[in-house]
Amino acid sequence: MDSGAIRRRLAVGLAVLTASGLIAVAAPTQAQAADATRCEGRKVRTYPFPTGTLYVYRKQGHVCAIVLPRRPGREQTMTVSVQAYRAMRVTDEGQYTRRAGPVTVHAGQRCVWVKGRVGSGSVSKGWILC
Known part of the structure; x- marks a missing residue:
């Protein structure tokens, strides 16, 4: 193999390595951006109602609470709320x-009231997670 072929192979290898490094750096950023539209933590309650579900x-x-419609895709009025006691x-x-959502409150050990529409x-639940 001549020196020109070796240089070309090294250049291709370096380009592939650089591209894979850029993808590895960009992938966590995209995952974090997608997660920003969802609640973090463990799902503790699910409240289905005729037109949607409150999580x-x-x-x-x-x-944190989020409301998903039973039939997504068409624009409609949606509401989600969380209130910690006092x-x-x-x-x-x-x-x-x-x-609709996510909406998050710091409740500590206090009860919360959640609503979804x-x-x-x-759906409106009384004081839960006490």
């Missing part, structure tokens, strides 16, 4: 096609 998650004293309610309300259907 409640908990992680290290934080409670604290302000956090709400996400608007015209969405796929989900999709179109004309809704």
Whole structure:
């Protein structure tokens, strides 16, 4: 093999190595961006209702809620809210096609009240996770 062929093979190998390194660096960033639209933690409650489902998650004293419609794709009014006992309610309300939320509160060991609405259907749970 002549020196020109060796250089070409080294250049191709270096290019492949550089590209794989860039992909490895970019992949976690894309995964974090996708996770920002979902709640972190362990799913602790699921509340189905006629037009959707309310999901409640908990992680290290934080409670997060998200509402998914039964029929995603068309724009409709959706609301999700979480309120820790003796604290302000956090709400996400608007015209969405796929989900409302996530909304997160720091509850510590306090009870929380969660509500969800999709179109004309809704669910409201009393003080939970006490």
